[in-house]
Amino acid sequence: MPFALALAVLVIELTPAHFVYTGPFLVATPALAAVTMGPKGTLSAAALALAISATTATFNQAWGTLQVYTNLLALAMVSLAGFITSSAVQARRQSELDQVRRIAVAAQKVILRPVPEQLGHVRAASLGLAAGTGAQIGGDLYAAAKTPYGDRLIVGDVRGKGLAAVHAVAVALGAFREFAHYEDDLVEVMNRCTAALRREAAVPGAFDQEALMEGFTTALLAQVPDEHVVQLVNRGHPPPLKLHQGRIETLMPASPLPPLGLEDLFTCPPAKPESYPLSPGDRLLLYTDGVIEARDRDNHFFALAQAMEEIPASTSPSEFLEELHQALLRHTDGHLADDVAMILVDRLDEEGGRHPGAVPA
Known part of the structure; x- marks a missing residue:
């Protein structure tokens, strides 16, 4: 609008219609820019208005008249006032945004806590990032706990985004953190989350109740007991990847199950944990679909398995995830289209709890 107004003044002054008094229109240009464009836009609009005023004064041979100098003085005063006002508004908005970010960080620490570096039988690390916002909370969830039945982990992805997805994440994680310690059956832990x-x-007046009722959640539960195995219950979630002796194995479920919230739409056999070998030195990655569905400029998916095989075996779990994170950002040119969550665990040996592939300190 400010630049359209300035263009209209220029057309009027350089045509036979220049008998119209255009001074108030030029003065309004920086004022409008201050409302919508911030300090830099205000300065740009003021500079344009000044250039047009000088051009039209020269074209119409009006220099030396009181009208020209009055217009210039009014333009300068309005431009200064607009710049000061827009700067103050921008500073206030930035302060409010910083406050919101601090609240988001606090919420992230409460809902998505970093997993412990070492549980009973594994070393672990986690990574979570919401797409495009810079905040570390979205519709993805993860957690890990050392329980009497072994080390238990969960990774999930709530359908949708926004506060309703965050609410569902908090509910699912709360159920996992409570019942993972008391239910010996891994399937029953998943049922508790459901x-x-x-x-x-179903609670009347619940926060965004409609979004909760219409949504669903994919989830994957993993348990690492004393034996050299990992037990999985997969409810519609991408299968985990196991790095064994430098090669990737995909732990596909033998009996696919529907996501949480869609049980009534499918007829499936009773769920039961599925066991896969997990020897000392093996690495297991649990992740959400935001990782494998990340695309580059040519619309190619991120090659997660290949990226895992290229990372040195001597890296710690946190370093391993950071390498994956950087590879993902390089693939997408730094623009994630979906939330990302990952948990990496190393199966420890029985003596001293050391990862067989680790470099001694």
Whole structure:
């Protein structure tokens, strides 16, 4: 609008219609820019208005008249006032944004806590990032706990985004953190998470109840017991990847199960944990679909398995995830289209709890 107004003044002054008094229109240009474009836009609009005023004064041979100098003085005063006002507004908005970010960080620490570096039988690390916002909380969830039944981990992805997805994440994680320590059956832990989501959606007046009822959650539960195995319960989630002796193995479920919230739409056999070998030195990656569905400029998916095989075996879990994170950012040119969550665990040996591939300190 400010630049369109300035263009209109220029057309009027350089045509036979220049008998129209255009001074108020030029003065309004920086004022409008201050409302919509910030300090830099205000300066740009003021400079344009000044250039047009000088050009039209020269074209119409009006230099030396009181009208020209009055217009220039008014333009300068309005431009200065607009710049000061827009700067103050921008500073206030930045302060409010910083406050919101601090609150988001605090919420992230409460809901998505970093997993412990070492549990009972594994070393672990986690990574979570919401797409495009810079905040570390979205619709993805992860957690890990040392329990009497072994080390238990969960990774999931809530359908949708926004506060309703964050609410569902908090509900599912709360159920996992509570019942992972008391239910010996891994399937029952998953059922508790499902029941918690259903119960929350059925509460009258619940936060964004409609979004909770219409949504669903893919989830993967993993348990690493004393034996050299990993037990999985997969509810519609991307299968985990195991790095064994430098090669990737995909742990596909033998009996696919629907995501949480869609049980009534499918007829499936009773769920039971599926076991896969996990020897000392093996690495297991649990992740969300935001990782494998990340695309580059040519619309190619991120080659997660290849990226894992290229990372040196001597890296720690946190270093391994950081390498994957950087590879993902390089693939997408730094623009993630979906939330990302990953948990990496190393199966430790039985003596001293050391990862066989680790370099001694």
